[in-house]
Amino acid sequence: MSPRKSAHDELTKEAIISVARNLFVQEGYAAASMRKIADTLQCSHGAIYYHFKNKAHLFYEIIEADFQKLDQVLDSVLRESAENNEHKLFSIFYRYIQFGLTHQKHYELMFLIHDDDVKGYLNEGPNKSYLHFAQAVNSLAPKSLSIKDIWSVFLSLHGFVTHYCRTETTFEEVKELASSHAQFLIKATC
Amino acid sequence: MSPRKSAHDELTKEAIISVARNLFVQEGYAAASMRKIADTLQCSHGAIYYHFKNKAHLFYEIIEADFQKLDQVLDSVLRESAENNEHKLFSIFYRYIQFGLTHQKHYELMFLIHDDDVKGYLNEGPNKSYLHFAQAVNSLAPKSLSIKDIWSVFLSLHGFVTHYCRTETTFEEVKELASSHAQFLIKATC
């Protein structure tokens, strides 16, 4: 009825993001409709468009924060103490997979989404995350690795995560496989 | 107007598949709508549902044939003469990437689609294709490889193709990278 809410329950970007993130993670990008988000927020779907240009842009703001989380995971591994660099390298690989599979929907949204509307926005995020990863790998590799080899490692980890995202397998179910895949990649880098 | 076409231009499953395949490849699964397919066929969109249960099923029948094409690619490599098994192994890896990137939309549809409707159908296709791949690799590997290692190789190739599918890069643009990725994986299998 009333075309504006009273001050104490006005819509905020933060409230929208919080609800939208949950829905995106639970249902994926396509199935999380603007109307569902609005229903959960108890507002009209039109109102969201006052705060965000469109669905893709709302999504973009959410996903950018997730890339930072991945960066933090890699950083924490680098700071951890370990027997030697090879163990740390293994940890980087293993934890990358763990991140991807324990945040499958996020990962999908971050690296696999194919929506044309979204693609335009997502360029820096994945790139910055990769650079972070590459630096970590380079600093830990036993011998100096070529840029191409680091890229191959990344794509190989990406393939693992991608596959088990599609089949919606939990990390627990494939942690042994994850470990052997990480070991496989260590082999190639030595 | 007329609720049935004259005999010489009745709709056939083959005609629908032919048009639908083109549209799926050109525009992807989501964007290729039943109405667009019907328009191209110059029939009503309802008519397609007489021949196919739904969009996912139409898609399924198309994609099953594509998996067979990938099998053929692998077979032809196995039959080719080569200096040694390592060269053949390299060829398998390289040609797998080539197949994926020269049929990007097919590959996406085959291995990356996340549509819930479709997922139910697609189980045997990718599995059979992988078994074919695994057998080929196993028969060519210099030393006996573990099942896990072959799986790692596959996932690593899959990651390469997946990434460049998402960025819509042509095979030509990354053939050197494809070559070095294949070489990287050879390293890990020896």
Added chain:
DNA sequence: CTTTCTTATTGAACGCTGGTCAATAAGATT
């Protein structure tokens, strides 16, 4: 040839989607 039966097609309808926008009321400013 006529009637009956099967088969293939149409197009309206349903409920959903992302997105736009005039109307409007709450809060801030003058």
Added chain:
DNA sequence: AATCTTATTGACCAGCGTTCAATAAGAAAG
């Protein structure tokens, strides 16, 4: 108190996949 800015609504649009009663073309039977 009057004006201005801001945030919200909900009707509306074009498109989607899917269903289905109505219907005409072709085949089969009498």
